[in-house]
Amino acid sequence: MINLNSYSGDSILFLQEVINSKKRGKGEQFPFYKDRIKLLIPFLSNAYKVYDTAFTSNKLLYLAPLPSINANQKDDLLKLYKYGSKPFIRLKNAIISLPNDYELNTCQYCTINDVNTLDHIVPKECFPEFVVHPKNLIPVCSECNSYKSNKWVKGGNFEFINLYLHKLPYQQFLYVDLKYTNSTFSVKYFLKNTHNIDAILFNIIKNHYDNLKLLNRFQGKANQVISEFENTVRGSLIKLSLKDSLECAKATIVYEQSRLGMNHYENVLKLTLCSSLAFMEYCSDKGYK
Ligand SMILES: [Zn+2]
Numbered sequence: 001m002i003n004l005n006s007y008s009g010d011s012i013l014f015l016q017e018v019i020n021s022k023k024r025g026k027g028e029q030f031p032f033y034k035d036r037i038k039l040l041i042p043f044l045s046n047a048y049k050v051y052d053t054a055f056t057s058n059k060l061l062y063l064a065p066l067p068s069i070n071a072n073q074k075d076d077l078l079k080l081y082k083y084g085s086k087p088f089i090r091l092k093n094a095i096i097s098l099p100n101d102y103e104l105n106t107c108q109y110c111t112i113n114d115v116n117t118l119d120h121i122v123p124k125e126c127f128p129e130f131v132v133h134p135k136n137l138i139p140v141c142s143e144c145n146s147y148k149s150n151k152w153v154k155g156g157n158f159e160f161i162n163l164y165l166h167k168l169p170y171q172q173f174l175y176v177d178l179k180y181t182n183s184t185f186s187v188k189y190f191l192k193n194t195h196n197i198d199a200i201l202f203n204i205i206k207n208h209y210d211n212l213k214l215l216n217r218f219q220g221k222a223n224q225v226i227s228e229f230e231n232t233v234r235g236s237l238i239k240l241s242l243k244d245s246l247e248c249a250k251a252t253i254v255y256e257q258s259r260l261g262m263n264h265y266e267n268v269l270k271l272t273l274c275s276s277l278a279f280m281e282y283c284s285d286k287g288y289k
Pocket of ligand 1: 111112141
């Protein structure tokens with residue numbers, strides 16, 4: 001999981017781009033959709049300024065829905081968002097492109113699936129005025145998006161990590177308990193604040209992992225990770241001892257951590273394998289030396 005840079009362009013210009021991309025539907029009756037939406041632009045411009053100020057000062061928690069939107073206007077606003085259309089694909093590509101031209105097409109909510117949709121950080125059902133605010137949209141996978149649904153704040157704190165605003169800690173907070181019994185690995189991921197991460201931030205991290213069922217989802221991937229790791233080590237055994245193979249594997253993971261952070265579920269498990277008695281027992285069973 002890594003922080004992402006929010007859209008750097010002008011929010012209102014993006015809104016206008018979305019509106020301009022709308023075409024008149026066949027048989028559409030007067031007053032036409034595009035004209036109705038254009039009438040809302042002054043009102044949306046003010047709302048966008050409020051969002052941008054809250055975003056810049058990291059105070060989205062205090063954002064309140066505008067009471068003046070009626071049901072018809074809400075329907076019109078929600079129709080602005082269509083993931084597959086050009087402005088949103090361009091927005092997604094702008095956000096997941098890193099400075100070295102490397103595109104990060106993996107959902108950073110879970111680090112498991114590919115990005116295939118945009119999440120509304122502030123839910124569009126509660127805040128239809130921000131349905132296409134580019135700083136309110138974040139590239140994610142549909143599995144995470146479905147778990148997130150309309151949740152965003154609970155008990156005065158965020159339910160999810162805002163990858164634009166919450167600076168992810170460098171320190172490790174994701175761990176794995178690994179056992180090897182009866183020729184089978186049992187893997188249990190858990191969160192622990194061993195490095196005194198700010199309590200409010202750690203609470204958000206915990207909410208995020210709970211809401212998206214991440215620990216279970218990581219667990220479901222564990223056998224695949226172990227199998228890949230075993231193959232890497234086995235490949236090195238052609239030239240190296242088991243001890244040296246594990247040292248090399250460890251060095252590779254440390255490089256990966258500089259790119260993916262300290263809490264990527266695969267690397268956390270692989271590092272645990274490198275230094276665990278459980279994996280040594282497994283290697284001994286397999287005759288790896
Ligand atoms: Zn995801």
